[in-house]
Amino acid sequence: MVLLLYLIVLATSSFATPATGDGETSPEIELEPFPICNATNPWHYYLPNSSFEANLAKISAAFPSVASANGGFAKGPVGAAPDTVYGLALCRGDTEGDSCRTCIEKAFQDAQSSCGYGKDVAVYHDRCHVRISDSDFLAPNTNEPTRDMWNPSNITEPSTFLGLEWDAEEDSESVALVIGGLVSAFLRETAKFAADNTPGRFATAAMDIGGLELYSMAQCTPDLLTPVCVQCLEDIIIRGTPASFKTRQGRRFLGVRCSFRIRVPPHLMPEGSKVGLAEETDRADQGY
Numbered sequence: 001m002v003l004l005l006y007l008i009v010l011a012t013s014s015f016a017t018p019a020t021g022d023g024e025t026s027p028e029i030e031l032e033p034f035p036i037c038n039a040t041n042p043w044h045y046y047l048p049n050s051s052f053e054a055n056l057a058k059i060s061a062a063f064p065s066v067a068s069a070n071g072g073f074a075k076g077p078v079g080a081a082p083d084t085v086y087g088l089a090l091c092r093g094d095t096e097g098d099s100c101r102t103c104i105e106k107a108f109q110d111a112q113s114s115c116g117y118g119k120d121v122a123v124y125h126d127r128c129h130v131r132i133s134d135s136d137f138l139a140p141n142t143n144e145p146t147r148d149m150w151n152p153s154n155i156t157e158p159s160t161f162l163g164l165e166w167d168a169e170e171d172s173e174s175v176a177l178v179i180g181g182l183v184s185a186f187l188r189e190t191a192k193f194a195a196d197n198t199p200g201r202f203a204t205a206a207m208d209i210g211g212l213e214l215y216s217m218a219q220c221t222p223d224l225l226t227p228v229c230v231q232c233l234e235d236i237i238i239r240g241t242p243a244s245f246k247t248r249q250g251r252r253f254l255g256v257r258c259s260f261r262i263r264v265p266p267h268l269m270p271e272g273s274k275v276g277l278a279e280e281t282d283r284a285d286q287g288y
Helices: 051-069 097-115 173-196 226-240
Strands: 002-007 034-037 073-078 085-091 121-124 128-133 147-150 202-209 212-220 251-254 258-262 275-280
Touching (some): 051 073, 173 212, 173 226
Antiparallel strands (some): 034 121
8 A cells, every 4th residue: 555655854944834733623722821830849949039039030031032043942050059040942943033032931921920939840832832940950861841732633534544444433443553553653754854854853744644634743952962852752752652642633742852743734834845755555454
């Protein structure tokens, strides 16, 4: 069986019209903002007018401009122990300049408004995220806190998929396994392109399988080495697919260092960047 795989490898500067969600029924469009208070260290708080608060103010003021001028990424510590603030900010790969700066500014504001005087906070927006902590989380293998989100609606079309009659509303396990296996493979290809796409470590892709069209996005922080980025994405792909994906219309897995998204709307894909690949395979017979 021939599967038409359309993979799009994108540099940050190649985007035209980005999208923010999967559609009207998707909970993914409700992401703005999504704070995680006491992210990994419960009950860590700072006092008003403390040295920690002063250092946090410095990071909050500096990171939006630093990130917007440096490919959407900023990280580092501010201040001396025991009041050091460790921070990281990342804009989505298609978000640049003022849009990036504004998003990070808002995320820092949301960190304080949502989590008060918490020392360990992450805030995810659709186009950026920030993380602050009193503990050093800046090692490249630290992706927490993560968040797994999915669209509760099932794929309902086409009713025939790869020659199999199916009803997604009844959650056909055989088709769910096929789709899950294909999605995992699809995301791994997207992850490889993202890891190789320097300096931004960001890519999107599209795949048409048996009349079912899927879109994906993967990103790592730009400072990760290629194998580290691949491993980071592999870890969350394993956690997010295939069994848990089933036949849902969309899913995203958010992390501080790497994230992926599946079922991205078509208008996120820029014109002229699609490359068609044909591959002979029959994953249904292989139990995927």
